Amino acid sequence: MTIVRAAISQTxxxxxxxxxxxxxxxxxxxxxxxxxxxxCFQELFYGPYFGITQDQKYYRYAEPADGPIxxxxxxxxxxxxxxxxxxxxxxxxxGVYYNTTxxxxxxxxxxxxxxxxxIPHVEKFWEKFYFRPGNLGYPVFETAVGxxxxxxxxxxxxxxxxRELGLNGAHMVFNPNxxxxxxxxxxxxxxxxxxxxxxxxxxxxPNRVGLEDNEYGAEAVKFYGTSQIIDPRGNFVGDLGSSExxxxxxxxxxxxxxQQMRDDWQFYRDRRPDSYAAIAKP
Numbered sequence: 001m002t003i004v005r006a007a008i009s010q011t012x013x014x015x016x017x018x019x020x021x022x023x024x025x026x027x028x029x030x031x032x033x034x035x036x037x038x039x040c041f042q043e044l045f046y047g048p049y050f051g052i053t054q055d056q057k058y059y060r061y062a063e064p065a066d067g068p069i070x071x072x073x074x075x076x077x078x079x080x081x082x083x084x085x086x087x088x089x090x091x092x093x094x095g096v097y098y099n100t101t102x103x104x105x106x107x108x109x110x111x112x113x114x115x116x117x118x119i120p121h122v123e124k125f126w127e128k129f130y131f132r133p134g135n136l137g138y139p140v141f142e143t144a145v146g147x148x149x150x151x152x153x154x155x156x157x158x159x160x161x162x163r164e165l166g167l168n169g170a171h172m173v174f175n176p177n178x179x180x181x182x183x184x185x186x187x188x189x190x191x192x193x194x195x196x197x198x199x200x201x202x203x204x205x206p207n208r209v210g211l212e213d214n215e216y217g218a219e220a221v222k223f224y225g226t227s228q229i230i231d232p233r234g235n236f237v238g239d240l241g242s243s244e245x246x247x248x249x250x251x252x253x254x255x256x257x258x259q260q261m262r263d264d265w266q267f268y269r270d271r272r273p274d275s276y277a278a279i280a281k282p
Contacts, residue, residue, distance in 0.1 A: 012210030078108030
């Protein structure tokens with residue numbers, strides 16, 4: 001049996017970047033004390049979810065993928081001996097920004113990054129104002145805890161990317177979110193388990209929680225938390241996160257389940273890419 005102890009966190013915007021960075025560092029330290037080997041934070045973890053409005057001031061939250069925030073948490077990863085998945089606002093160059101996850105190995109090595117491919121632009125999710133669509137495909141990284149992929153928030157509505165990550169070898173996919181009540185509630189309940197079953201891997205979904213009215217006043221939305229970890233058979237690993245307050249979830253993942261699920265259900269063998277004529281058409 002190959003057990004990986006994984007952690008995900010959910011919290012509310014504190015009102016300033018430095019306290020958010022400190023809070024997430026503490027999440028990592030608390031997870032390490034509980035024996036966690038890998039840690040993933042929520043989408044755009046060190047700022048508010050600024051897609052609520054279209055305001056140029058939030059461009060200043062962007063920094064390079066090798067900038068101070070990633071360097072700080074890469075050093076922490078090395079200190080704690082824990083893989084980190086860091087959802088950041090990436091500045092590739094002045095005026096070119098992406099919604100990105102950076103994957104850092106347990107020795108502090110930055111292994112690479114994923115850029116959110118599917119960018120929404122609807123009421124209070126004005127993301128095309130802030131992000132270009134991703135251009136790095138669906139990479140999977142060989143880490144100290146195994147083969148890790150990432151997928152970001154709105155991406156989860158698109159099964160094609162989940163499958164790409166499976167085909168690229170993922171055994172765990174981390175899907176950081178900023179998800180609020182409304183049309184998404186039922187999707188939140190079913191999409192993660194469906195992706196886990198269809199692809200035979202673990203899905204880990206941290207979500208923001210609480211009302212960010214300290215930033216947006218009456219325009220704020222209340223993120224519903226309920227962060228979740230799902231095994232390859234579509235079952236929740238432990239309880240869901242709180243719907244009201246910040247929380248650190250630490251769960252044991254039996255990675256042998258990946259092989260077992262794929263042996264029981266030969267979805268990769270029986271898939272028919274030659275027959276899926278319309279999927280790849282623009």
